Structures are given as structure tokens and as C-alpha cells.
Amino acid sequence: MPKAKQDHASRRRSMSDPLSAALRPPPNETPEQRTARQTAEAEAKKRSDSIDEMIRQERIDRKKNKADVHVLLLGQSESGKSTTLKQFQLLHSPAAFQAERIAWRAVVYLNLVRSIRRILDAVSPDTDFDEHEEIDSAEAASLIISSNGRPPSALSGTRVPNYERYRTRLEPLIDLEGRLSHLLSTPDEDEAVRLPSVSAPSSNGHSAVNDNGTANGNGHSAGSTHVNGVNSIPDTTGTGRNTREITVHTSTNWKKAFALGRSKGTKSAHSGEIEGWWEDPADPVHTLHACAPTMLELWRDPAVQARLRENRIRLEESSGFYLDEIPRITAKKYIPTDDDVLKARLKTMGVVEHTFSISSGTNRGVQWKIYDVGGARNQRQAWAPYFSEVNAIIFLAPISAFDQVLSEDQRVNRLEDSLLLWKAVVSNKLLANVNLVLFLNKCDLLKSKLEAGVRLNQHMISYGDRPNDHDSVSKYFRNKFGALHQSYTPNKDRELYIHLTAVTDTRRTATIIADVRDIIIKGNLRDMRLV
Numbered sequence: 124m125p126k127a128k129q130d131h132a133s134r135r136r137s138m139s140d141p142l143s144a145a146l147r148p149p150p151n152e153t154p155e156q157r158t159a160r161q162t163a164e165a166e167a168k169k170r171s172d173s174i175d176e177m178i179r180q181e182r183i184d185r186k187k188n189k190a191d192v193h194v195l196l197l198g199q200s201e202s203g204k205s206t207t208l209k210q211f212q213l214l215h216s217p218a219a220f221q222a223e224r225i226a227w228r229a230v231v232y233l234n235l236v237r238s239i240r241r242i243l244d245a246v247s248p249d250t251d252f253d254e255h256e257e258i259d260s261a262e263a264a265s266l267i268i269s270s271n272g273r274p275p276s277a278l279s280g281t282r283v284p285n286y287e288r289y290r291t292r293l294e295p296l297i298d299l300e301g302r303l304s305h306l307l308s309t310p311d312e313d314e315a316v317r318l319p320s321v322s323a324p325s326s327n328g329h330s331a332v333n334d335n336g337t338a339n340g341n342g343h344s345a346g347s348t349h350v351n352g353v354n355s356i357p358d359t360t361g362t363g364r365n366t367r368e369i370t371v372h373t374s375t376n377w378k379k380a381f382a383l384g385r386s387k388g389t390k391s392a393h394s395g396e397i398e399g400w401w402e403d404p405a406d407p408v409h410t411l412h413a414c415a416p417t418m419l420e421l422w423r424d425p426a427v428q429a430r431l432r433e434n435r436i437r438l439e440e441s442s443g444f445y446l447d448e449i450p451r452i453t454a455k456k457y458i459p460t461d462d463d464v465l466k467a468r469l470k471t472m473g474v475v476e477h478t479f480s481i482s483s484g485t486n487r488g489v490q491w492k493i494y495d496v497g498g499a500r501n502q503r504q505a506w507a508p509y510f511s512e513v514n515a516i517i518f519l520a521p522i523s524a525f526d527q528v529l530s531e532d533q534r535v536n537r538l539e540d541s542l543l544l545w546k547a548v549v550s551n552k553l554l555a556n557v558n559l560v561l562f563l564n565k566c567d568l569l570k571s572k573l574e575a576g577v578r579l580n581q582h583m584i585s586y587g588d589r590p591n592d593h594d595s596v597s598k599y600f601r602n603k604f605g606a607l608h609q610s611y612t613p614n615k616d617r618e619l620y621i622h623l624t625a626v627t628d629t630r631r632t633a634t635i636i637a638d639v640r641d642i643i644i645k646g647n648l649r650d651m652r653l654v
């Protein structure tokens with residue numbers, strides 16, 4: 124309908140509208156009555172306009188709050204990025220966390236079996252650490268490097284008289300390790316392209332991540348998790364045993380694959396044919412259950428403990444440590460607890476994107492996109508494409524790692540690597556307006572390490588003769604990382620927000636995450652001491 128006609132029609136409608144008719148001024152209105160009416164009308168209009176303005180402002184505020192928040196988790200491998208993501212999940216999509224809990228059983232089993240194999244390798248009469256070209260990540264994580272960068276040879280150490288018996292009895296676990304790796308690595312025949320192996324660096328030590336491993340891929344973020352990039356299958360040494368850390372998908376595919384049971388045709392707990400996985404004779408729990416007494420005996424054997432000490436292997440500080448809980452983990456009806464899931468170690472390859480919708484508090488309705496990246500050196504070129512779209516970065520630096528080396532380059536101290544990475548992030552001009560939150564992580568491990576007598580000044584000369592306790596050491600790192608930001612940031616107004624964290628600790632991390640969330644939303648970083 125043409126506009127003139129439309130106006131006319133609406134006028135006609137309003138004239139015949141009984142309400143409009145009632146509001147029309149009386150025909151015999153005096154000039155005083157008219158002035159009073161007009162004043163009252165003007166006031167009513169003012170009130171109405173201010174209500175309209177309030178509604179408009181609220182709408183803008185709501186829109187602002189609804190805007191997506193993009194957070195990138197950065198830091199070296201094993202710094203705790205994926206664990207931080209799990210904490211976000213636990214807080215903001217507990218139903219999804221709950222649904223995936225059972226699938227983490229496979230990872231916990233694999234972590235446990237690998238710890239056992241690590242012990243067997245370390246206490247073997249044939250082991251000479253100096254001959255080992257490669258030590259896997261978790262081994263490297265638990266080694267204190269001697270002054271020449273190598274642990275002392277194990278050849279002259281304590282003999283483990285029961286070694287052969289342990290080996291024979293635990294042989295089924297070696298097979299199980301292969302089965303579990305396979306289950307986790309090839310969950311789906313239609314799976315995406317594989318990345319080059321972590322163990323195949325290019326000549327400059329940085330192997331390329333293929334296209335799938337870089338940003339943006341072909342966004343299939345249905346549900347909440349979306350993976351850009353894939354995993355590599357662990358290497359196999361000449362001995363036929365894996366020495367590398369298992370790298371598997373962090374996508375929902377492997378989770379489904381494990382949760383749904385094994386090969387086709389096998390009766391599945393989830394199809395209702397049997398009551399639970401423990402009734403399935405092919406389930407890994409049976410091998411673990413049968414080997415549990417020997418695993419316990421091995422771990423508690425004083426000769427084994429002595430040998431591990433001589434080799435300076437502290438498994439209790441390594442990723443995915445479950446050796447103190449063998450009976451619980453190997454029980455037939457074992458279901459991982461929240462803490463078990465948080466401790467489970469699965470290396471990330473590529474980029475995992477997770478979406479949360481905050482359903483309570485002041486940030487209600489805000490969509491959060493959190494990107495969890497692989498931190499190993501050959502994964503880092505996948506980070507940059509995300510720099511232009513993030514509002515905030517949570518950078519994790521594990522400060523307990525001052526005496527450890529990178530698994531991908533054993534010449535590089537982990538803390539030095541963290542400091543260099545941090546410097547690169549804070550000085551990056553593309554990130555000048557991105558909010559920065561720094562988690563000085565693994566404070567629990569730092570504390571136990573310092574209490575065990577490991578001295579920071581033996582690895583960091585600049586620490587001098589300051590006290591070797593948790594407070595002094597963490598303060599020193601806080602200042603060191605803070606000073607780098609102050610010196611190199613291209614944005615002098617940017618405030619840095621530093622936390623001392625142990626992201627496996629759910630209660631404390633929940634408090635920190637709530638604060639970080641509010642601060643990121645406000646875009647207003649403040650330096651606070653929360654722990």
C-alpha cells in the first residue's frame with residue numbers, strides 16, 4: 124500500500140478507535156483547561172520518553188553482554204591448557220562433562236599402564252639412560268636434569284631381584300597399552316586427516332601442521348566441541364615399544380568411540396544387551412584387574428623405589444599419575460571421578476574449540492568460545508590465526524617446571540621456554556588490545572618440589588640466595604613475568620592479571636575462573652592476588 128494511503132487508513136482507524144476518541148480534548152475547553160492539559164501531556168511525554176530511553180539502553184547493554192567472548196588458551200605443552208578447559212566445562216556445561224566422564228576411563232587406564240611400563244623400563248637390568256635418544260614427555264617431566272643435562276646412568280644402580288617376575292606377569296599390560304592407544308587413536312574410519320608425527324620435526328625443528336591443524340577449518344561446531352586438527356599415532360622404537368607420549372583426539376569422536384564399546388558385533392553395555400562394561404569379557408578392565416596385585420607390588424617394592432630415586436625419576440610429579448590409587452582405578456566398576464578426569468593426560472594436537480553459554484549471574488546469556496591449542500613446538504604456528512579474533516588470552520606457565528626440559532627439545536629448559544613464549548605474546552602488536560590473564564600454574568607441584576629440596580638457584584642462577592620456599596619463589600616468578608609484560612607490551616595501559624594456580628584443584632580454580640570471567644567481560648583487567 125502507498126504511504127499516503129497507509130497514513131490515511133491508520134488515521135481513520137485511530138479516529139474510530141474508542142480510546143483515541145476518549146482522549147480527544149473536549150470541544151468546549153477553556154484556555155486555562157487547555158494550558159493545564161498541555162502541561163500534563165508534556166510531562167507524560169517526558170516520562171514516556173525517559174522510559175523509552177531506559178528500554179533502549181537496556182537493549183544495548185543486553186546486546187553488548189550477548190556478544191561472543193573469545194578466549195585463547197596459550198602456553199607450552201603440559202602447561203595445563205586442556206585442564207583449564209575441562210574446568211570451564213565442569214562449571215558451565217556439567218551435563219556434557221558428566222556424559223563424557225565414562226569415556227575418560229580409557230585415558231586413565233592408558234596413563235596408568237604407561238606409568239607401569241615406564242617403571243619396568245627404568246628398572247630393567249638393560250636400561251642405560253644415557254643410551255636413550257628420546258625420553259617421552261612424562262619421563263622428561265619427572266626427571267631432574269643433572270648439571271650436564273643428563274640423568275646419571277642407571278647401570279650401576281640398585282638391582283631389582285623380582286624384575287623378571289614383574290615383567291612376565293605384567294606382559295598383558297604391554298599389549299593392553301597398544302590396544303588402548305589404537306582405540307583412542309582411530310575412533311572412526313571417517314576420521315579427519317592425520318598430522319605429521321610429533322617425532323618428525325623438519326630441519327628447523329618445527330614440523331608443519333597441515334591445513335586442518337590451522338585456524339578456522341570447516342567449522343563443525345555442532346554441540347559444543349569442534350576440533351581443527353588431529354592426532355599422531357605414537358612412535359615405536361626398535362624394541363617394539365612406544366617411547367613417545369600418546370597423542371590422541373580431544374574431539375567427541377574418541378569419547379563416543381570408547382563409550383560405545385569396542386568392535387562391531389561385540390555386545391555393548393550401551394546398547395542394553397549387557398548391564399555394564401564389566402560384563403564384557405573384552406573390556407580392558409579385566410586385564411587391569413588381573414594385573415593389579417603385581418602392579419601394586421612393583422610400585423611398593425623398595426628396590427624399585429630406590430632405583431627410581433637413583434635415576435631421579437619422580438613419577439608422582441608426572442602427568443597422568445594414578446599409581447597411588449591402583450585398587451580403585453582397576454576395580455571392575457570403576458568410574459572416573461572429577462579429579463581423575465582433570466588429572467587424565469591427553470596431548471592436544473591442532474585446535475579444540477569449545478562453546479559455553481553462561482546461564483547465571485551478571486554474565487547471563489554471554490556466549491563464550493574457548494580455543495584450546497596444542498602447546499608443543501610443532502603446534503605453535505596454529506596459534507597466530509586466532510590472534511585477530513580473541514578478546515582475551517589465558518596464558519599458562521607451569522612454574523614447577525624450572526628443573527625440566529621440553530620433551531620436543533631436551534636442550535631447552537621448560538621455564539626458559541615459557542618466559543620466551545610469554546615475551547612473544549606480550550610484545551605482539553596484534554594482541555595489543557587483548558586482555559591478558561597469566562596463570563602461574565602447577566603451584567602444588569612447585570611446593571612439593573621445593574619441599575623435597577630441589578633448589579631453584581641451581582637452575583636459575585639469577586635467583587641467588589633468596590629463600591627456597593613457595594612464597595619467595597612464586598613472588599619471584601610473578602615479578603619476572605610481570606616485568607616482561609611491563610617492558611615489552613605495546614599497550615602501556617593494559618593491566619596484567621596474574622594468578623597463582625593449580626588448575627587440577629577444582630574449588631580454587633572455580634573461584635579464579637569466576638573472577639577471570641567477570642574481568643574479561645568488563646575488559647577491565649586488574650592485578651589481583653587470589654591464591
Ligand SMILES: Nc1nc2c(ncn2[C@@H]2O[C@H](COP(=O)(O)OP(=O)(O)OP(=O)(O)O)[C@@H](O)[C@H]2O)c(=O)[nH]1
Nearest residue numbers: 200201202203204205206466468471498565625626
Ligand atoms: N599437579 C598438577 N597437575 C596439573 C596442573 N595443571 C595441569 N596438570 C596436569 O598436567 C598434565 C598436562 O596438562 P594438560 O592440560 O594436558 O596440558 P596442555 O597445556 O593442554 O598440553 P598440550 O595439549 O600438550 O599443549 C595433565 O595430566 C594435568 O592433569 C596443576 O596445576 N597441578
Ligand SMILES: [Mg+2]
Nearest residue numbers: 204205470471
Ligand atoms: Mg592440551
